[in-house]
Every structure is written in structure tokens, then in C-alpha cells.
Amino acid sequence: MEMLKFNEQAQIDSVNGALALRGKINEIVDGICKEGYTNVCWLGIGGTWASSMQATVHMKEMSAIETWAENAAEYLTTGNKRIGKGTIVITSSVTGSTIEVVQAVKKAQDAGAKVLGFIDIDTTELAKMVDYEIAYSANEQLKFFMVADRFMFNNGEFADYERMYEEFEKYLAVALVEVEKKADDFGKEFAKKHWNDELHYFVGAGNQWGATYSYAMCYWEEQLWIKTKSITAPEFFHGMFEIVTRDTPVTIFVGEDAQRSLSERVVNFIPRICKNYTVIDTKDYELKGISPEFRSHISHLVMHAVNNRIDAHMEEETCHPMEIRRYYRKLNY
Numbered sequence: 001m002e003m004l005k006f007n008e009q010a011q012i013d014s015v016n017g018a019l020a021l022r023g024k025i026n027e028i029v030d031g032i033c034k035e036g037y038t039n040v041c042w043l044g045i046g047g048t049w050a051s052s053m054q055a056t057v058h059m060k061e062m063s064a065i066e067t068w069a070e071n072a073a074e075y076l077t078t079g080n081k082r083i084g085k086g087t088i089v090i091t092s093s094v095t096g097s098t099i100e101v102v103q104a105v106k107k108a109q110d111a112g113a114k115v116l117g118f119i120d121i122d123t124t125e126l127a128k129m130v131d132y133e134i135a136y137s138a139n140e141q142l143k144f145f146m147v148a149d150r151f152m153f154n155n156g157e158f159a160d161y162e163r164m165y166e167e168f169e170k171y172l173a174v175a176l177v178e179v180e181k182k183a184d185d186f187g188k189e190f191a192k193k194h195w196n197d198e199l200h201y202f203v204g205a206g207n208q209w210g211a212t213y214s215y216a217m218c219y220w221e222e223q224l225w226i227k228t229k230s231i232t233a234p235e236f237f238h239g240m241f242e243i244v245t246r247d248t249p250v251t252i253f254v255g256e257d258a259q260r261s262l263s264e265r266v267v268n269f270i271p272r273i274c275k276n277y278t279v280i281d282t283k284d285y286e287l288k289g290i291s292p293e294f295r296s297h298i299s300h301l302v303m304h305a306v307n308n309r310i311d312a313h314m315e316e317e318t319c320h321p322m323e324i325r326r327y328y329r330k331l332n333y
Contacts, residue, residue, distance in 0.1 A: 003184050004312040008177055015173035018139035022146055022165060028116060028132045029150040038086030039066035040151060043108070043115075045073055045100045048092050048140065050214030054207045054300050055090075055144040061206075061258050063152045072104035085112035090147055092117065092140045096124025105129055118143050141210075141300055149297075164294045171289025172298065179285045179305040187309030190278060195317035197226060200249045201240070203266050205233035206259030207300045215253075215307055223322040224314055233262040237269075246275050254281040255299035280306055 040059070042052030052069035059067045070080060070089075083089070089108045093101055096119045105115050105126065117130035120137040127133050136143065153161040194200060200220065204212030209232055216230035231240050233252070244250060250270060254263040270277045282302040287295060315322050327333070 003181070003309075004316060006180060006184075006308075006312065011177050011180070012173040014138045015142070015176060016169075018136060018142045018146075019165075019169050019172065021134060021136055021143065022169075024134055025143070025146050026150050028134075029147060030154065032088055032114070032116075033151070033154040036086070037088050038084075039068075039082060039088070040148075041080075041083055041087055041089045041108070041113070042067070042069045042144065043072055043075070043089050043091040043101065043104055044069070045071060045098065047214045047218045048098075048101070050210040050218070051092065051140045051144050052090075052210070053213070054141060054210035055148045057207050057209065057257070057259070058145060058297070059148050059152065063148075063155060063157050065151060065155055065157075067148075070104075072098075072100040075104045076100065076107060079107075083108050083111050083113050087111075087113035089113050089115040090117075090144065091115065091130075092119070092143070093124075093126055094120045094137070096121050096126040098126075102126050102129070116147065141304065142298075145297065160293070164291075164297065167290055167294060168298075171287075172301075175287045175290055176301060176305045178288065179302055180309055182285060183306040183309040187306070187311075188313045190310050191313035191317045194249055195226075195314055197249045199227045199229065200251065201244070202228060202230045202251050202253065203233050203236055203263065204230070204253035204255070205262040206255050206257040207296075208253040208255040208257075208259075208263065208303060209233075211300050211303045211307075212253050219307070219311060219322075220314075222325070222328060223311075224318060224320060225326075226318075233259070233266050236266050241269075241273070244270070244274050246273070248274055248276060250274055250277040252277065252279050253303055254279060254283070255296070255303065256282055257296040257299060282306075 042055050044052045049071050056067055056069045091101055114131040116132040118134050119127040122135035152158040202212045202216045213230045216228035220226045220228045252263055252266050267279050282299040285302050
């Protein structure tokens with residue numbers, strides 16, 4: 001049976017196309033490292049900020065490099081004294097016209113920072129502004145991790161870097177397609193159960209937190225118009241769980257990085273108070289050809305593949321095309 005909104009070859013080409021950028025990414029990052037830098041700032045808003053949080057927690061687990069995620073709108077108002085000469089800012093934009101990002105990039109450059117931008121449309125204002133520009137219209141999370149990994153490799157913190165990317169270039173694209181195939185029946189059942197939820201809670205931790213936050217806000221709220229709340233797994237026990245009852249819809253994202261145990265704590269507890277919970281665990285998916293020690297680096301991509309299948313069936317159940325917006329880029333705000 002044909003899967004909804006699924007083009008296998010396009011998915012494979014998309015991942016492999018992103019991985020093919022590694023030479024250009026490495027050339028840029030190697031040049032930065034040779035010249036010298038002070039810290040690395042991941043800059044974004046909305047979905048890009050979510051990807052930035054994923055890159056930050058990834059580096060925090062592995063690296064002594066000073067790094068953090070900066071919300072573009074907050075930076076424009078509060079500023080950040082750490083951003084200046086020697087700072088490398090990494091950002092991404094689909095349109096190259098997101099006003100907060102454009103203004104934040106200018107502010108960072110005025111402070112002396114240099115900016116690496118993944119801009120999907122390389123003729124836009126933002127693409128012309130950044131110091132280093134790479135145009136490729138997909139897989140933001142993977143591109144960010146490729147940059148982070150190269151910085152850590154050059155810092156002597158990632159001995160298995162080459163071996164890992166050899167595996168990714170051979171197997172990752174097909175492995176993620178197989179995740180989508182395996183997740184399709186689950187996605188259909190999940191959508192039938194939850195398409196009309198009044199409010200749905202999503203819980204995650206580690207490199208899954210960015211996925212949790214963005215999936216709730218950018219997909220269910222922005223694209224499906226379903227009310228959600230996202231919360232980190234460690235914070236679940238400090239307020240939110242008091243309003244969970246037997247019938248409260250709760251989905252827990254469980255990844256494979258160092259913070260896995262934080263989500264497992266929620267998974268182990270929630271059956272005591274709720275019968276309407278779902279656990280999505282990236283360990284349930286094979287990833288043929290990928291060594292066990294490298295799974296944590298891509299568990300957020302696995303979750304994204306699973307969520308792709310939920311999205312396709314949610315759109316079918318709600319009869320609501322996810323491309324439609326009420327207000328986003330429709331009104332001045």
C-alpha cells in the first residue's frame with residue numbers, strides 16, 4: 001500500500017544532499033579554527049532556535065568549547081556580552097527574510113562576530129549578509145550537527161568523527177527511510193486517536209528537547225492548529241504532572257543521548273496516573289549500518305522521521321492542509 005505524502009527517493013536524495021555538504025562545511029570550519037575563535041553561538045527563532053538547542057546540548061555533552069543557543073528576538077532586546085570579536089554565529093533560514101534573524105545577524109556582526117548561515121535561497125538579503133554562506137533547502141538539524149562535529153573534531157574531542165561520517169554517508173539516508181516505513185502504521189493509529197485532542201502534552205529531554213519543542217509549536221500549533229504544551233522531562237515533575245489525569249494526552253519522546261534517563265523517569269512514572277500516554281523511543285528503530293555508539297548523534301533525526309508519518313496521517317484525519325496559515329506571514333506583526 002502506498003504511503004501518504006512519502007517519496008522514498010526524494011527523502012534519500014535530501015539526506016545524501018545534506019551529507020554532500022560536508023566538504024564545504026569542513027573547509028569553512030577548518031578555516032575558522034585555523035584563524036582562531038572564542039566561542040560558538042547558535043542563533044535562531046522558532047524551528048531554527050529548536051535546532052540550535054539540539055546542537056547546543058550535543059556539544060555540551062561532548063565538548064569544552066563555549067557554546068549556547070541564542071533566541072534572535074531576545075538577543076535584539078537583551079543583547080549578549082559574550083557575542084563579539086572571536087564569536088562564530090551559526091544560523092539558518094528557509095526564506096532568508098525572517099526579520100528577527102536578519103536584524104540579529106547584523107547586530108552580531110556589528111559586535112565583531114562572524115556568521116555562518118545556511119540560507120535556502122542564496123539571493124536573499126540574509127544570504128548576502130553572512131560571512132560564510134551555504135545554500136541547501138533541507139535537513140537543518142543534520143547540517144547543524146555537521147558543523148558542531150567538525151568544531152569538536154578540530155578541538156581534539158571526536159576521535160571517531162571520520163568513521164561515523166563514513167557510516168552516515170553509506171547508510172543514514174536509507175536507514176531513515178526505513179524508520180518512516182516502520183513508523184507508518186503507528187503514525188496512522190496515533191493520528192486517529194489524537195487528531196481532535198483539545199490539548200496535547202509533549203515531553204522530551206537532551207537532543208530530543210528541540211524536537212519536542214518544535215514539534216509541539218511548529219507542527220501541531222502552527223500547521224495543524226491543535227493546542228499543545230511542551231515541557232522538558234526533568235521539569236515534568238515540578239508542576240506539570242499535577243494536571244495530568246487518566247485521560248490527559250501525553251507523548252514522551254525518548255532519545256539515546258546522555259539525557260535518556262530523564263525521559264525514562266517520566267515513562268516509568270506516567271502509567272501510575274495516566275492511561276492516555278504514548279512513548280516514542282528511537283531505540284525501537286533498527287538503523288541498519290549505523291554503529292550503536294553513533295545512534296545518539298542522530299536520535300533526533302530518527303524522531304523527526306517518525307513524526308513525519310504522524311504528520312501525514314494527522315493531515316488526513318483533520319482534513320487540514322498543513323501549508324495553510326491563519327496569521328504567519330499573512331499579517332503585519
